[in-house]
Amino acid sequence: MANLQNCLDTASIYVSTYAKYNNGNLYGKWFNLGDYSDYDELLEAMREFHSDESDPEFMLQDYEGCELFEKLGLISECHISKDIYDIAEQINESGHDSEVYEALLDNFLDMDFQTAYEYVNNFYYGWFNSDIDFVEYLYEDDIPFNLPSFVCIDWKETAKNIMYDYFESNGHYFKA
Numbered sequence: 207m208a209n210l211q212n213c214l215d216t217a218s219i220y221v222s223t224y225a226k227y228n229n230g231n232l233y234g235k236w237f238n239l240g241d242y243s244d245y246d247e248l249l250e251a252m253r254e255f256h257s258d259e260s261d262p263e264f265m266l267q268d269y270e271g272c273e274l275f276e277k278l279g280l281i282s283e284c285h286i287s288k289d290i291y292d293i294a295e296q297i298n299e300s301g302h303d304s305e306v307y308e309a310l311l312d313n314f315l316d317m318d319f320q321t322a323y324e325y326v327n328n329f330y331y332g333w334f335n336s337d338i339d340f341v342e343y344l345y346e347d348d349i350p351f352n353l354p355s356f357v358c359i360d361w362k363e364t365a366k367n368i369m370y371d372y373f374e375s376n377g378h379y380f381k382a
Contacts, residue, residue: 213304214294215240217271219286221252223262234267244291274304277311278319293319302326309375329381331372337365340379344368 215238222234235255242248256262266284269276274297280287287293297307300323310322310330317325334340338361349359373382 213272213274217275217281218269219266219281220268221255222265222267223256223259224265225259225263226256227265227267232267234265239271239290242291245288248286248291272304274308274311277308277315278322289319296323300327302330305376306330306378309378310380312375313373313380325380331379331381333377334374334379335377337369337374338362340372340374341365341368 217239218236219239220234220236222232226233237248237251239248242251252264253262256264266281266286269281269286275281275290278293280290280293296319297304306326307322310326311317314322314325331340332343334343341364342361345364371382373380
């Protein structure tokens with residue numbers, strides 16, 4: 207599983223300017239977001255690269271890397287949010303990797319970051335191989351230690367019934 211630092215390190219944007227574009231010039235540069243400590247440092251590097259213009263109007267022509275930033279609306283065609291580094295730091299400090307947030311946002315496309323952050327912190331159970339493994343994890347402490355060996359639990363049927371209250375995305379389990 208990729209963690210957020212790796213995601214930030216692999217997220218890159220190709221930046222030119224509208225003036226260059228309008229003059230038929232696509233000259234720009236790929237900026238790796240992980241090379242900069244915050245948005246202001248990134249912005250300064252972009253200004254320095256395009257110092258041939260007195261007041262460059264940056265044009266984000268392409269981007270690649272972590273899907274999470276795109277799902278959160280932090281990167282899109284011609285846009286990078288000034289909040290991207292703050293949000294990256296919050297996710298990094300949350301103890302959950304970016305894959306958890308991506309899995310959640312696969313199911314809630316219009317969820318803003320703060321809601322996603324709270325949802326993960328309150329309703330995320332972990333990564334499991336199957337619904338059965340997840341349900342066994344949920345109820346393993348509820349099974350009496352002295353349960354007779356002839357009692358069999360139908361974990362498949364139990365999982366089928368329990369999963370009405372939970373959902374899974376890419377192996378990540380959340381309370382519905």
